[in-house]
Each structure stands twice: as C-alpha cells, then as structure tokens.
Amino acid sequence: MQAATAGRDRAGHRRLAAPKRPAQRPAGRAGRHVPPRRRPLSHRHRAGTEGEGERKHMESERRATDAPGTGWWTPAPRHVAYAHTRRSLTRLLERRQNAGGTPVPACPGWNVTDLVRHLVGICLAVRTRIVRGEDAEVPALATATGPDSGDLRRLLELWAQLGAELDARVGGGTAELSEPLIMDAFTHELDIRRALDEPPPVGHPAFAGSLDLVARGFCHAVRTAELPPLRVVSVGGPSWPSGPGEPVATLRAAPWDLLRSLTGRRSPAQLAALDWRGADPAHWLPAFTWGPFTPPATAHERPALAR
Numbered sequence: 001m002q003a004a005t006a007g008r009d010r011a012g013h014r015r016l017a018a019p020k021r022p023a024q025r026p027a028g029r030a031g032r033h034v035p036p037r038r039r040p041l042s043h044r045h046r047a048g049t050e051g052e053g054e055r056k057h058m059e060s061e062r063r064a065t066d067a068p069g070t071g072w073w074t075p076a077p078r079h080v081a082y083a084h085t086r087r088s089l090t091r092l093l094e095r096r097q098n099a100g101g102t103p104v105p106a107c108p109g110w111n112v113t114d115l116v117r118h119l120v121g122i123c124l125a126v127r128t129r130i131v132r133g134e135d136a137e138v139p140a141l142a143t144a145t146g147p148d149s150g151d152l153r154r155l156l157e158l159w160a161q162l163g164a165e166l167d168a169r170v171g172g173g174t175a176e177l178s179e180p181l182i183m184d185a186f187t188h189e190l191d192i193r194r195a196l197d198e199p200p201p202v203g204h205p206a207f208a209g210s211l212d213l214v215a216r217g218f219c220h221a222v223r224t225a226e227l228p229p230l231r232v233v234s235v236g237g238p239s240w241p242s243g244p245g246e247p248v249a250t251l252r253a254a255p256w257d258l259l260r261s262l263t264g265r266r267s268p269a270q271l272a273a274l275d276w277r278g279a280d281p282a283h284w285l286p287a288f289t290w291g292p293f294t295p296p297a298t299a300h301e302r303p304a305l306a307r
Contacts, residue, residue: 214263
C-alpha cells in the first residue's frame, strides 16, 4: 500500500504516513522467586513449544469459541462470571496439586502460586470494600498481590472463603463487581491453563464480557493515539469501531485470537499477521500497548487453528 501524505483529514484524524515499527522489548525470564510488586499483566513471553501437544491445544482453543448459534457474545452477569472463573480455576488446581511452582510464561518471573496470590489479593480488597463497607481502595489490578503465603492450597481455601462472602452480596443485587475484575481473573485462568498445558474452557461465562471490555479499551487507545479510524471485528460475533468516521481499515479475528491479541498475548509479528484489510497494520500496532498490556517481543503461544 502506498502511504498517504502526513497531515490530518477533515475529521481531525492523522493521515496515514509511513508507519514506524514499535520497538520490541526483550523477552523476560520466567522462574520461581518471591515476586516484587509489579505488573502481572505486562507480558514478555518465552518462545512456545512445537509438536503434537501444541496442535491439540490450538484445536481446543478453536473449539472453545466455535459454537455458532449459542450466543456466546452475550455477557453473563458479572457475579456469575467471576464465581465461575474462581471455581473453574480452583477445580483445575485441586486436580494439579503439584503445579504451584510451574512458571507462567504469560507473566515472566511468576509461577502458578504467585499468580493465584495476585488473584486472592484482588478478591480480598474487593471483599473489604463491598462486604465490610470500609472505605478501602482496591489496588490496581496490575500491581496487587495477596497474602504472603507460598501454600497454594491455603490460597485456594482463602479465595473460596472470600468468594463466598462476595457471592452473598453481589448475588443479591446489593453491590456490583467491576468489569476489570472479571477480565483479570479470566485472563489469568487462561494463562495458567496454558502454562499447565490444559485446554481452554468451553462456554465460559466470562468470555464475552472480557472480550467486549478489552476491545473497547483497545479502541480507546486507538483514539487516544489519534490513529485513523479502525473497525475491530470478532468473526461470528460483534464488532467495535474505534470512533466516529468511516474506518480506513478493518481487523478481523476469531474470538479467541482477538481476546489473546488484545490482552498482550501475541507478538507484534503475530498481530501483523492477523486479517487486516484496507491499510498496513503497522499503523495500529503501537495501540496494542495499552493499559496493563504489552505485546511480547517473541511469541509464546500460537493462534488457534483456522476455521
């Protein structure tokens, strides 16, 4: 495609100029240590593995959102989505009792226990604010950590206890959970499943709301960077315009790939290889670094198999 002359159009958007490739950050090292107070959602990944196991996992990811006619794009009530995520991950880790020390490539330097501690810390802060009625500030999702415990079983027990208190309040309609809380928990459930080579859940009630939240967040990043209008399309589901004006390009992806792409789980090369129509994708790649998310320099997981 031939780049347009730099400047602005009538809508005030920047015209397409020769795109600058975003600088790639070096991949981090995963390993077990006591995690510092840092962002578990900022992702710099290790390279993925090849072979039959990876192929089967990609097939599972495709099937997880390949259910036309089921209305997967209709968000479930937030308390239902969060409770399901908590119980789903707990059941998995009760079955994989020795998984606590397993590194999570999506969160370099963190293992499964570290990541569960983060999830429990978020839940504890939310419980304090909602159930006790105390004026406690909920910590940023990207930096919060939980109780100082290396015992995965104890952390899961505490999460169940805190979750039951939340369920009693939010299920009755006296309080509401935030969208980022559900998205954070669901995203990390998927991270842990990948780390343990477990298939993604099918028909998960947190999927639609999480995808909608990160799609809107990405579109906001496009607007904030004053990039030309873009339409983001989830194949078989909804679409999101980045703002007013006729889109100059369209990004289409299967729901699973779109979710992982917008939450920092795809490298710049993988993002550029998505189904872009109308313009060079390099113009929009900087917008994939938004909120707590940073694309990894190299791929740690592969896209779901094509339909």
